[in-house]
Amino acid sequence: MxxxxxxxxxxxxxxxxxxxxxxxxxxxxxxxxxxxxxxxxxxxxxxSSFTVLLGLxxxxxxxxxxxxxxxxxxxxxxxxxxxxxxxxxxxxxxxxLGVVFQARTLDMDLSIQQNLLYHAALHGIGAAETKARAAAVLEQTAMADRTKDKVRDLSGGQMRRVEIARALLHHPxxxxxxxxxxxxxxxxxxxxxxxxxxxxxxxxxxxxxxxxxxxxxxxxxxxxxxxxxxxxxxxxxDVVARAGVADMRAAFTKLTGTGPLGGES
Amino acid sequence: MTSITSDPPLRKGFGLLQYAICLKGIVWREALRYLHQRERFISALVRPLVWLFIFAAGFRSVLGVSIIPPYETYILYPVYITPGLMAMIQLFNGMQSSLSMVYDREMGNMRTLLVSPLPRWFLLTSKLIAGVAVSLLQVYAYLIIAYLWDIAPDNYWGYLTVLPALILSGLMLGALGMLLSSVIKQLDNFAGVMNFVIFPMFFASSALYPLWRVEEGSPWLAFVCELNPFTHAVELIRFAFYMQVNWLSLAVVLGCTVVFLGAAIIAYDPSRGMLVRRGGPE
Missing domain, CATH: 3.40.50.300 (P-loop containing nucleotide triphosphate hydrolases)
Structure with a gap:
């Protein structure tokens, strides 16, 4: 199915x-x-699946x-x-459930580790266990060397990585x-x-x-x-085939009746 | 790589330890934020000290306070307004917490709290307790300075017996702030809270003048003061500072705490509260 x-x-x-x-x-x-x-x-x-919710x-x-x-x-x-x-x-x-919101939801005045500790506490996970988990998720997201840095000092991409690490912290x-x-x-x-x-x-x-x-x-x-x-x-x-077009971009345009969706440069 | 298969199956529900960890985490975060905002601590301390050292010093010769409970003798005006200023610290702290929640909502931090799997009533109550803990630090810092100004309870145990009254009045004022934060749409609207909540509550109370004095000038204003929950917070603190209980004030403060907190929890409930009527906690 x-x-x-x-x-x-x-x-x-x-x-x-x-x-x-x-x-x-x-x-x-x-x-x-x-x-x-x-x-x-x-x-x-x-x-174990990756689903894209696509819309204007x-x-x-x-x-x-x-x-x-x-x-x-x-x-x-x-x-x-x-x-x-x-x-x-x-x-x-x-x-x-792990969640990464569109708007930044990290506390800018706290360090990466403090943000992770706070998130883990909201899930009832103690500090000792959190530190071990934080090391693993920050390693995964290539942020392990910035643990003590304040979020305010990170770039947009780094903040996103920290948010993903945080979303994974409670093993969703x-x-x-x-x-x-x-x-x-x-x-x-x-x-x-x-x-x-x-x-x-x-x-x-x-x-x-x-x-x-x-x-x-x-x-x-x-x-x-x-x-x-x-x-x-x-x-x-399947979506492309049902739309009778060549690719997903064309399928989306045909389905929605709008101009083509762009990539972001 | 995080592997969900390596985790043991989740046990349904949360244990007491997990609730305690969550409460500790919320209080810890509030304390950290507070430490990062030193100017907030200083302004919280300066405000009552200005009233004590300037306002009260100026009026001490003008305003006499006769023997009224819980006092057993004539007292100086600065002694009279000290419990009122303790309550004022908590009033401003409660409203500051409200401002902080509106800020968190605008910045998106509030979502982190609200998507926690623990019950929302518990999360909001924990946030309230965190705010009260911060206000207690401010009140006791003020009391140390007041002591150096020779303003102290008759018995040093008063510093301890006032603690439950401070906790309860802090909860009431914090819950009011939380309720207000659910109806304030933007940070810009916070000035309205100053004008329509903080100042009327503070001035139409027994914080600065005893109610019998108010009644002499305006019976209807005295009636309004008696209805003001802040008056009862002040009186609860005043009596507790002198190791007594004002039962009426205790009942009013307790009742108002339950009502304000209940309303705040409803306001933050996704299906019933103000947030959903506004289109969500954006």
Whole structure:
């Protein structure tokens, strides 16, 4: 079965038998007053998979992100992380989730290590264990030599790496990244994208939100979101084939009826 | 490479130790931020000292304070306003915490807190406790200076018996600040808090003048002062400083703490609060 086909949600809590989806979003709608930001959105992300949520600014990506992380409450539909419903069992759902927000959320006046210690404490992880974990995740993100530095002294790309390290600190099984490469130079973008893609091999499900079509690989799963609705989802090759065009850029243009999405230079 | 398969399966729920680690982490972070803002500590200390050394010194010969509980004799005006200034420190600290939460929300740091898997009521209460811990440091620093000015309780145990009153009034004022932070949209709106919350609460209270004096001049203002929760925070502290309990003030402060904190938790609840009505905690 295609990972992005709407698979039936698992029972809550996570059942034995079929492994639950890392993330399942079922019939989710959300409105701000009369304005509908999301309209019956459904998709799922399997463990060990890299899924790109692709949409222009204003497509509803950030709203969906806020619903998954329970910054907003779901109005209709359900969102589950490894079978745990975010609305009903937020503790179990959120502890399996690592999040990198689009806006910087590090404390600029604290050092990298202090930021990581704070994050770990919010997950109930003690200082001794955190230091060991921090060493590992900072090594992974090539920031191990900057542990004592204040976040304020880091470049944009380095801050992003620290945010990814922080998101991995509590060993999540699902990683959400909301436009993590916005504002970064080409090399920093490529490095971060490469690093996050590698995480998939360790069993983590990744949902990568972007409006940059050059961040989509041919073998990725993609969800095309436009004006709050999913226009298509599945393997990139399948989406392109269904659209009857040559590549994902053309498929997106045809699906949304908009001009082509650019890469960011 | 982080491997999720190497981790033991997660046990459902959180133990007491994990709650304690979380509380410690939030208090630690607040203390670190406070240490990084030395000017905040200095201004928190200078404000009541200006009132004590300038305002109270100027008015000591004008305003006499007759024998009223908990005092057993005539007292000097600086002695009278000291509990009020202790409460003032906590009022400003509570509002400073409110400002800090609005700032955190604007800068995005608030999201780090709100996506923690621990219950939101616990996270907000921990943040409140962290703010109170900071305010206690400020109050005791002020009391040391006041002691050097010869202002001290009748009994040194008063420094200890006032502690629970300070904690409770700090919680009430911090919870009020937290509630306000949920309705303040931007940092720019914080000036309104100064004008519409801090100044009216402080001046329409028994912090600077006893209520019987107010009643002589304006009975309706005295009535407003009696309704003001800050008056009861001041009186709770004043009585506790002299090793007594003002039961009415204790009940009012306790009740207001529960109401303000409950309302703040609702306001920060993603499904019910002010944040969702505004379109989220951006």
């Amino acid at each position: 295609n990972v992005l086909q709407q698979d039936r949600p698992t029972e809550d809590p996570a059942p034995a038998g079929d492994a639950p989806a890392a993330l399942s979003v079922d019939d989710v709608s959300h409105s701000y007053g009369k304005r509908k930001a999301l309209d019956n959105v459904s998709f799922s992300v399997k463990p 600014n204003g497509a509803g990506k950030s709203t969906l992100f806020s619903l998954i992380t329970r910054l907003y409450s779901t109005q209709t539909g359900t969102i589950k992380i490894f079978g745990y419903e975010v609305g009903r069992d937020p503790g179990e759902a959120l502890r399996r 099984q699902m990683l959400l990244l909301d436009e993590p490469t916005v504002g970064l130079d080409i090399k920093a973008r490529a490095d971060i994208l490469k690093h996050v893609r590698e995480l998939v091999h360790s069993g983590i499900g990744v949902l990568w939100t972007t409006h940059l079509i050059d961040e989509v690989n041919p073998d990725d799963d993609v969800v095309v979101l436009h004006q709050g609705k999913i226009l298509d989802k599945g393997r990139v090759s």
